[in-house]
Amino acid sequence: MAEFxxxxxxxxxxxxIYALVALGFTLIYNASDVINFAQGEFVMLGGMVTVFxxxxxxxxxxxxxxxxxxxxxxxVTLHRLAIEPARGASAVTLIIITIxxxxxxxxxxxxxxxxxxxxxxxxAGSEPWQxxxxxxxxxxxxxxxxxxxxxxxxxxxxxxxxxxxxxxxTSANRLAARLVxxxxxxxxxxxxxxxxxxxxxxxxxxxxITLTSYDVGTLLALKGxxxxxxxxxxxxxxxxxxxxxxxxxxxxxxxxxxxxYKDAIAFLVILAVLFxxxxxxxxxxxxxxx
Amino acid sequence: MQRLxxxxxxxxxxxxxxxxxxxxIKLGSVLSVTGPAxxxxxxxxxxxxxxxxxxxxxxxxxxxxxxxxxxxxGGDANKAKTFATRLAEEDKVDAMVGGSTTGTTMAMIPVxxxxxxxxxxxxxxxxxxxxxxxxxxxxxxxxxxxxxxIFEDLxxxxxxxIGMISGTDAFGKSMRDQCMTVTSKYGIEVLHxxxxxxxxSDMTPQLTNIKNKAGIQAxxxxxxxxxxxxxxxxxxxxxxxxxLYQSHGVGSKQFIDLAGTAADGVRLPAAALLxxxxxxxxxxxxxxxxxxxxxxxxxxxxxxxTFGGHMYDGLMILVEAMKRAKSADKAKVRDEIEKTRNFxxxxxxxxxxxxxxxxxxxxxxxxxxxxxxxWSLVQ
Numbered sequence: 157m158a159e160f161x162x163x164x165x166x167x168x169x170x171x172x173i174y175a176l177v178a179l180g181f182t183l184i185y186n187a188s189d190v191i192n193f194a195q196g197e198f199v200m201l202g203g204m205v206t207v208f209x210x211x212x213x214x215x216x217x218x219x220x221x222x223x224x225x226x227x228x229x230x231x232v233t234l235h236r237l238a239i240e241p242a243r244g245a246s247a248v249t250l251i252i253i254t255i256x257x258x259x260x261x262x263x264x265x266x267x268x269x270x271x272x273x274x275x276x277x278x279x280a281g282s283e284p285w286q287x288x289x290x291x292x293x294x295x296x297x298x299x300x301x302x303x304x305x306x307x308x309x310x311x312x313x314x315x316x317x318x319x320x321x322x323x324x325x326t327s328a329n330r331l332a333a334r335l336v337x338x339x340x341x342x343x344x345x346x347x348x349x350x351x352x353x354x355x356x357x358x359x360x361x362x363x364x365i366t367l368t369s370y371d372v373g374t375l376l377a378l379k380g381x382x383x384x385x386x387x388x389x390x391x392x393x394x395x396x397x398x399x400x401x402x403x404x405x406x407x408x409x410x411x412x413x414x415x416x417y418k419d420a421i422a423f424l425v426i427l428a429v430l431f432x433x434x435x436x437x438x439x440x441x442x443x444x445x446x
Numbered sequence: 447m448q449r450l451x452x453x454x455x456x457x458x459x460x461x462x463x464x465x466x467x468x469x470x471i472k473l474g475s476v477l478s479v480t481g482p483a484x485x486x487x488x489x490x491x492x493x494x495x496x497x498x499x500x501x502x503x504x505x506x507x508x509x510x511x512x513x514x515x516x517x518x519x520g521g522d523a524n525k526a527k528t529f530a531t532r533l534a535e536e537d538k539v540d541a542m543v544g545g546s547t548t549g550t551t552m553a554m555i556p557v558x559x560x561x562x563x564x565x566x567x568x569x570x571x572x573x574x575x576x577x578x579x580x581x582x583x584x585x586x587x588x589x590x591x592x593x594x595x596i597f598e599d600l601x602x603x604x605x606x607x608i609g610m611i612s613g614t615d616a617f618g619k620s621m622r623d624q625c626m627t628v629t630s631k632y633g634i635e636v637l638h639x640x641x642x643x644x645x646x647s648d649m650t651p652q653l654t655n656i657k658n659k660a661g662i663q664a665x666x667x668x669x670x671x672x673x674x675x676x677x678x679x680x681x682x683x684x685x686x687x688x689x690l691y692q693s694h695g696v697g698s699k700q701f702i703d704l705a706g707t708a709a710d711g712v713r714l715p716a717a718a719l720l721x722x723x724x725x726x727x728x729x730x731x732x733x734x735x736x737x738x739x740x741x742x743x744x745x746x747x748x749x750x751x752t753f754g755g756h757m758y759d760g761l762m763i764l765v766e767a768m769k770r771a772k773s774a775d776k777a778k779v780r781d782e783i784e785k786t787r788n789f790x791x792x793x794x795x796x797x798x799x800x801x802x803x804x805x806x807x808x809x810x811x812x813x814x815x816x817x818x819x820x821w822s823l824v825q
């Protein structure tokens with residue numbers, strides 16, 4: 157039982173980070189049909205900017221705020237300079253643009269920061285807590301609570317504010333949204349800003365546990381994308397569910413079956429699910445509008 | 447009329463360099479200065495340039511100045527081979543010190559073997575000199591030796607049943623395999639094995655399994671990069687109490703920075719260079735490593751690394767061989783390199799022979815323990 161809990165906490169912590177990345181994918185996909193492969197780089201920016209700001213003597217909360225601001229600025233710039241001018245291009249073209257942007261961001265980060273690995277001190281100490289025989293780092297709980305809070309805030313934003321509703325409207329039907337006076341271009345820009353902020357916060361929360369470097373984004377984008385597909389592309393609840401599930405699959409795979417094949421196990425299960433439910437766990441079937 | 451003197455000057459300088467080239471020793475090097483292995487190639491190149499400049503300032507070898515031909519292969523074995531061919535055929539070098547990685551070294555070996563040029567490699571793997579190749583030597587210790595050093599320490603502490611958690615990257619895999627070949631020699635029994643991907647961010651599931659396996663007396667983690675730091679943190683998080691051994695792959699201050707207080711008590715085999723200042727004065731290696739460390743850190747402003755030390759060793763073995771041969775004749779120099787005895791380098795004492803083109807023994811490694819965020823020697 158103790159080991160089950162240990163695996164579960166490990167899986168949930170990693171899964172919560174995947175979930176945040178998947179959430180970022182989902183938001184931008186909804187607003188613009190673009191799968192933004194630079195999402196992982198937002199996570200990287202969050203971690204790296206915080207690390208370097210703290211090293212320069214900025215207090216942690218301020219450094220974290222700065223990191224989120226930088227990520228949002230990069231996200232908005234990415235939209236203004238790369239996505240917006242290519243408006244009307246096919247989704248595949250836009251996806252290729254985001255892949256290019258992610259390579260660029262990684263390259264710039266390697267030069268501006270460095271190529272080494274970095275860590276942040278844990279926010280609430282590094283003495284593990286014993287929960288039912290499992291040793292859990294306080295930082296793991298902070299990641300889980302933080303991810304939960306972000307999801308809740310996003311929920312309130314989407315359903316309770318005019319802007320959020322405009323975002324949902326844009327994702328439901330862009331033409332109709334434009335007809336009722338929603339500036340869909342600005343809404344897509346907003347989705348990039350929010351996604352970047354979510355990614356950056358994830359990056360800051362995870363750095364004390366997982367360490368960070370200029371190239372952590374690639375793998376996170378891959379895992380987050382898998383999570384989003386598993387949950388059902390375009391569904392925020394699916395994204396969270398998918399992320400946690402991928403994390404749990406990895407840790408249970410490594411713990412109970414074989415650490416050699418844990419990634420393969422996770423991807424096999426994802427493939428199997430997608431064979432049976434092609435639209436993901438909670439995704440809706442795509443309806444071709446005529 | 448303005449241009450004529452310039453042309454004459456150019457011609458004159460060309461003639462001059464051509465004349466000087468007669469009396470020069472041409473030393474070639476292909477290093478991974480950029481790319482994924484730049485942490486190897488960069489300090490190696492700096493070391494090479496610092497010491498060649500110093501040798502030239504002192505009058506060169508046997509009265510001949512050294513001319514360097516350095517190429518950057520970016521960690522790419524194909525490029526390395528192309529540059530090796532250029533060194534052999536166009537630059538016509540007298541000797542070669544370089545090859546930062548095992549991959550680039552293996553690609554270059556046929557070129558220098560065919561051309562009959564002495565080649566001192568800086569690559570880690572044992573394949574470079576096993577089986578022995580006529581013209582190829584190497585300076586860094588091997589993974590097997592790191593393992594043997596760990597096993598030796600385990601035996602001293604009467605620990606024989608171990609768990610192993612290794613990275614699936616090239617370094618982790620190779621060292622794990624090498625460890626397995628010498629377990630029986632030291633009577634070590636591996637009770638449980640786990641692995642992790644080089645980019646994994648959480649190893650608690652694997653370590654939980656090791657923790658729950660009864661009878662494990664110590665854990666070894668062959669790995670490189672950030673993986674061992676995370677393993678060390680998770681190890682303490684789970685409260686595992688048996689000793690943890692890391693490999694020489696984490697022999698840098700960065701590991702201690704990343705692992706934090708969790709690194710306390712971790713043991714690892716490492717080159718003496720890492721603890722140069724802590725060696726007792728009676729240690730015969732102290733002078734070499736302290737001098738190298740001082741020179742390197744003064745000239746580059748960067749902390750010393752063992753990789754640059756491998757270049758220092760290679761260059762000095764070559765220089766001494768050339769001095770003994772009293773010429774840069776390739777075959778004579780090769781024979782003299784093979785006769786290297788009691789050479790004190792940063793990696794340890796080198797005693798080469800016709801059957802051993804590495805020449806290091808286990809004393810090359812020091813067993814270190816991390817205490818209060820710093821290295822300390824295990825007596």
